[in-house]
Amino acid sequence: MSEASAPHAADRRDLTAAQRNAVAELLRVSPVADELGRRFAQAGHELHLVGGSVRDALLGRLGEDLDFCTDAHPDETLRIVKGWAEAIWETGREFGTIGAQRDGLRLEITTFRAEAYDQVSRNPVVEYGTSLVEDLKRRDFTINAMAVSLPEHRFTDPHGGLDDLAAKVIRTPASPQESFRDDPLRMLRAARFAAQLRFAVHPDVRAAMTAMAADLDRITAERIRDEFTKLLCGADAITGLRLLVDTGLAERFLPELTGLKLEIDEHAQHKDVYEHTLTVVGNAIGFEEEGCDFILRMAALMHDVGKPATKSVGPDSRVSFHHHEVVGARMTKARMKAMRYPKEVTAKVTALVSLHLRFYGYGRGEWTDSAVRRYVTDAGDLLPRLHKLTRSDCTTRNRRKAAQLAADYDALEERIARLAAEEDLARVRPDLDGNAIMELLGVPPGPVVGRAWKYLKDLRLERGPLDRDAAEAELLRWARDEGIVS
Known part of the structure; x- marks a missing residue:
């Protein structure tokens, strides 16, 4: 592999490590990738490992899904892989993509593209390109605009993606304005990659995201939903969420998040709901046992969205948010429906939002065994998540209060366990059928x-x-x- 440009001295060590990662990862997949490259070469066509696959190889985490680009059109690609691939699918054919499987690897092979939006339609206009360099310039970010040609393993990086990978920065190959004008979803993808990779967004990219946020309205709800889900499941979801709010992107599809920035009253008698919410999301992530629990994270994000609509100030100047969990559940359901989330996912998130306050008051000793049974029955299979959400919602800086809340919830869980040992609370049924x-x-x-x-x-x-x-x-x-x- 050769570098496109000399790295800064401070980044040289990172680039060396990245190159070692890439060599190890490519050696792992090269029996399949190189064999496929030879088949394309024999047919008179180019084949390049490209995009996220090259980025992930450099980061040392290349998965089982490999992305390729080629000058061959879909019909020619089909002829080349037929008889070699163990399975073939054509679901992306209208976008120039043919899928194939070989030795446990999923391969997506896409014809060089010169893709752009017509700046009115929500759908991309796909035109086939003629060269690798043209294809790479069309891509969203420099870290996704690198390629490894097969089978010779020639490295192509015309936009300094390797340097940006070492510097952990998100930049666009073309100007941000041109890139986002072509596909406004890239603004959301920038925030998503910041969350997934823990990278910083270049100031020029951030400025364009802010200036062009309204262009996101051209994108379908489904595409926005998919990117947002990946962002919320990112390793640093909080950074991604802050970017959405600070650039105005959240206002285009999730205005409830921006709406949490309530004006703090002069006596500071309630928390900054926006900052509190981000803390709760971070706490919830800490409770995850394996992988991303989107339902838990989304419930943590939405649990207080009813507060702005229910805020009131009493005669004693105390601020309250009566029944904000009921209003918030209704708002959550409406927003997730607008974002086209599946009904079952929406129902679970909405239920958690509506239940998240139920625990408060338990410490006053008012709960009977009947109340505990109802808590468990109403939560159903969401009970483990409700435990995590309720604990995550404790963000008080008062150590004594925090310790008391934790002790109260410990006592509730112990009581649930005791009652569960006596009867199957998760499956409470009448004594007569x-x-x-x-x-x-x-x-x-x-x-x-x-x-x-x-x-x-x-x-x-x-x-x-x-x-x-x-x-x-x-x-x-x-x-x-x-x-x-x-």
């Missing part, structure tokens, strides 16, 4: 059975398990009160 209800009351399937079932479930939550005789007696008493039986 539908068939028993119909037989005892002499009624057919219908609304009466549903009402009776709900009454018995509430009774179970209130009093715990009942034996058969007690459950039947309670059901008959309820039925008489309701006029169902005499």
Whole structure:
């Protein structure tokens, strides 16, 4: 591998390490990559490992998905890989991409592109390019605009991506204005890469993101959703979120986040909700056991979005946010629907937002066993996440108060465990099923059975398990009160 330009002295050590990483990673995949490169060369075409694959190789974390570019058009690419690839897919064909699998590696091979937006449509206009250098200039950032030609392993870096990788900075190959005008989603991608890689965004790029934030409105909700999800799951999600707010990008698709920047009252009687929220997100990340838990992170991000709408100042000048969890859950559901998140994901995040305040008050000794059962039942399979969210929400600087809240929640979890040992709280059901209800009351399937079932479930939550005789007696008493039986 040869470098495109001499690195700064301070970065030379990092570049040397990056090159060693790349050699090791490329040797790992070269049996497949080089073989594919030879097949393209024999057919009279170029093949280059490119983009994120080269970047990740330099960072020493190349995965099983490899990106290639070529001067061959999709039909020619299909002819070259047919009979060699173990599987082929054409879902990206309209964008010039053919997918293939070989020896456990997923390969995406894309024809050189000169892609641009028409600055009106939300969809890219795809035109095939004619050279590798043209293709690299079209890419989003310099760290993604490097290539390794196959099978000879020639390194191409016309825009100083290797230097930027060593300096941990995000820059665009063309001017930021030109790059973002072509594809406004790149502004969001800049924030996403800052979060994923812990890189700084170049001042010129940041300035263009701020000036052109409104152009993000040209992008579909689905594409924005996918980039935002990756950002929130980044290793440094807080930096990415701050970039969204500071550049005005959040205002275009997640205005609730910017709205958390409430004006602090003169007596400073409530926290900076925006900074508190970022702290809660960071705390929640610390509770993750393996990989990104998007549902937990999103709930942490949205848990207080109802506060601006519910803020009130009482006669004593105290600030309150009554029922902000109810309002926040409603806002969360609406926003995630607008961003086209799946219904099941939205439902889980919304439920956590609505439940996140339920714990407060437990330390006053007001909770009965019935209240604990309802807490567990209402949370359902979200209970482990609710534990983490509630603990994450404790950001007080008062050490005594923080210790007391932690002790209270420890006590609640111990109480839940004790009750769970006595009965399966996660699967609380009435002591009589539908068939028993119909037989005892002499009624057919219908609304009466549903009402009776709900009454018995509430009774179970209130009093715990009942034996058969007690459950039947309670059901008959309820039925008489309701006029169902005499």
